[in-house]
Amino acid sequence: MSVRKGKRLISRLIPFLPPLQAATVVMGIARNLHALAKKDKQDQALCWLVEPVAVVISSLSSAALTDLLQELQGSEGQLSKVLQNKFGVTLLYLILSEGERMQSSDLNCQLMDDNRWTELVFSVTRELLNVPPSSLSPPLFTPPNLLSLFSRYVDRQRLELLQEKLQISALSR
Numbered sequence: 001m002s003v004r005k006g007k008r009l010i011s012r013l014i015p016f017l018p019p020l021q022a023a024t025v026v027m028g029i030a031r032n033l034h035a036l037a038k039k040d041k042q043d044q045a046l047c048w049l050v051e052p053v054a055v056v057i058s059s060l061s062s063a064a065l066t067d068l069l070q071e072l073q074g075s076e077g078q079l080s081k082v083l084q085n086k087f088g089v090t091l092l093y094l095i096l097s098e099g100e101r102m103q104s105s106d107l108n109c110q111l112m113d114d115n116r117w118t119e120l121v122f123s124v125t126r127e128l129l130n131v132p133p134s135s136l137s138p139p140l141f142t143p144p145n146l147l148s149l150f151s152r153y154v155d156r157q158r159l160e161l162l163q164e165k166l167q168i169s170a171l172s173r
Helices: 004-016 019-031 033-039 045-058 062-073 078-082 086-105 115-130 146-153 156-166
Strands: none
Touching (some): 004 045, 019 045, 033 078, 045 086, 062 078, 078 086, 086 115, 086 146, 115 156
8 A cells, every 4th residue: 555556446346345354444544644644744544434434343342442442542652643534534534433433322331341442532632622723634524412521521611622633623512
């Protein structure tokens, strides 16, 4: 995937893969996003992956979604680099949005009981609050339920800071 054609080929291939293999490809993308984003600065071909990756994310179990968020965060400092790429920010928002959708639609959702998910969301929130606005790449789009996700995990003051920094409309709640 280090060439433009590879990214486009993967974007066209993902919909035809069995769900488990598609999830494995998305995990690999998340795991290696920092390296992929470095090579993508000029051609912006990672953006072709948004739609097929969003479909895969919407079909993941809560445990797989948590694993995906963990892969995206990776090692120390990786998330701050991911936040400097449009696709990276969009992927993060898609994962968080799907987590919120699971939590709000299923009262028996295991994400609320999963300490790992909670810790990961706290970690993402800290990183989003600490990253300078100039280093935060604008996403390709912002899911409407992000604010309600953050409202589950942070106090009012931090929620307002996030809302301002991420430019999330209060109407999207």
